[in-house]
Amino acid sequence: MADRSSSLPDLPILQFEEKIAETVEKNPVVVIIGETGSGKSTQLSQILHRRGYTKSGIVGVTQPRRVAAVSVARRVAQELGVKLGEEVGYAIRFEDRTSERTRIKYLTDGVLLRESLSNPEFNEYSVIILDEAHERSLNTDILLGLMKRLVKIRSSNLRILITSATLDGNKVSKFFSDCPVLNVPGKLYPVEIVYSRERPTSYLESSLRTALKIHVQEPEGDVLIFMTGQDDIDKLVSKLEDEVRSLEEGSCMDAIVLPLHGSLPPESQVRVFTPPPPNCRRFIVATNIAETSLTVDGVVYVIDSGYVKQRGYNPSTGMYSLDVVQVSKVQADQRAGRAGRTRPGKCYRLYPSIVYQDELPDVTVPEIQRSSLAGSVLYLKSLDLSDIDILRFDFLDSPSHDSLEDALKQLYLIDAIDEDGSITSIGRTMAELPLEPSLSRTLMEANEYGCLPQALTIAAVLSAETSLLPGRSKGTEKKRRHGPDLPDGSGLGDHIQLLQIYEEWDRNDYDIGWCKENNLQVRGMLFVKDVRKQLCQIMQKTVKGTLDVRTSKSRKERRDDYRNLRKALCAGYANQLAERMTLHNGYRTIGFKSQLVQVHPSSVLGTDEQGMYPDFVVYHELVTTSRPFMRNVSAVDMKWVVPILGKLEKVNVNKLSSGGYSQIEEGNDGKIAILPKEDVSPDNVLPANESRIQAARERFLARKAKK
């Protein structure tokens, strides 16, 4: 650590100061290829500060992660000898440490996007640096598109710098009309790459063998092993411990084996930062959290399985999945680089070099092509950029036609856009909220029914849900369902249970000990509390009265609230409703493309005397694991569903995507072309779908007659 700060004047980037300043002076957009250790994150802002760019405005630097924004800002303040929060500051969610004097501002890309809602031309900034753009977060990609538009408007007084990786620097340059690309070398030690001769039959076994070989044959230095997930990590940790223990005493040095992944409690994560005792080698078995988010010192050997777990989204079915996929070359190189931070290292790739060359994709599929875009589309529509339409929006990598259509249909169903694709006043309010559109819509509907305080809690919990409820051990899962302490949703469903849990925590004065007793993740619960507070502050502007959690009520009043909440969820999740099959507990989703799905076994949704689930449910998420499941499910009334069926019949996707102008069409090159409005066929209204919805309506009437 001390080494790094004393070597500060040698940072490679400083030798390029003149060149960088000159290029920025002459060009509105510059791409900087800065390898690890080049010092770009801390130095670019200071170079521009020295060259006077902070006189006419703020130099803003985005980071994809909160911790990075904070630590880099702290570092720069220290180097400039100023107090953090004054000339140099940072802004992340829940925490704004800037002042009127701030000239260099580090912020997460999400925060910069939010800022553009109130100031779409970023007028207070003289320079915007999009750092780590090669990570291609959804937010960075949207910002890249906005910046491309902005350079045309503010070419005289705005400078944009984009830092990227070697493999896609030219692509970014091309996107910005062939802007200059500057290469700044990094400060990594050489890393020798060792490939396997063959593909492993089991990369778990192969990692184990390689790790032991290193331990026996190689000089001291820690080993970082990249695996895909918790399961494999736990297995490898225990096998490795066994094998190391069985080695002959004194034949080699001691060893400690540590797991490292996101769902470990923070105190366990910290263990990887404490240096090992002397004559002891550490094996750190990690997910890709160790690829960028956490840096472990002392690593000299890296073992790369070549795989990563990656979230996917299928826009035509609305289904999420988590798949094990091959890493990209960028990722493989990033992993290898983890071995060369302190001295020359070695990286063992558990696959042949031909696989690296011929099979691995150059770069990871950007998040924008793997996510639901409802939120991003609504956000862009709310910016009211008169000169662009969402479907003309120029992305570095366009999302698919299906994905944009999926987003538009979803937004239409929840009244955020009208049938022509124009944003509604409801949509405008929704865009103000830092939530997925369905949750924003639920809040607005709940406000009409007088249950906003409860809906705020549900929205906050759902936006953090994965890290909230007990982990995967069987005992704790049982507790969720039958535990004496935790509420059960009164049979109405998971949304109601989540509300009840939070209210119970409130009654226990937000006690941390209470969370631990009930196996609730402390970090997650505290996050929920912060989110709820933030949502209250935003909603307070449009709402009269108190939004406190504590609203002492009678049993009858609570029952009414639960009913109204489920009704509000029905409006917010109009395209996430499902109808039960007549004879068993399977469901089919109601929507543009019906899917056969099941209630996730962890649900607390109740059944009737015959053991049957409710006729209609609203769900928060569809996930495909072993089978397609609905996660977080609550019962809804069929009479709330009927008006939505009517709306589904009316959707005309061509009109929606026209945005009032024209029709979209996907060309052979995958790019989206705009056709003149006259070419829109008037009767292209999803005929097959219509008959299916008609059938659903008939089934509904039959049910009604039976009752």
Place this chain on the structure above:
DNA sequence: GAGCACTGC
């Protein structure tokens, strides 16, 4: 009766 890579507003 199944299981959660990593971020972020």
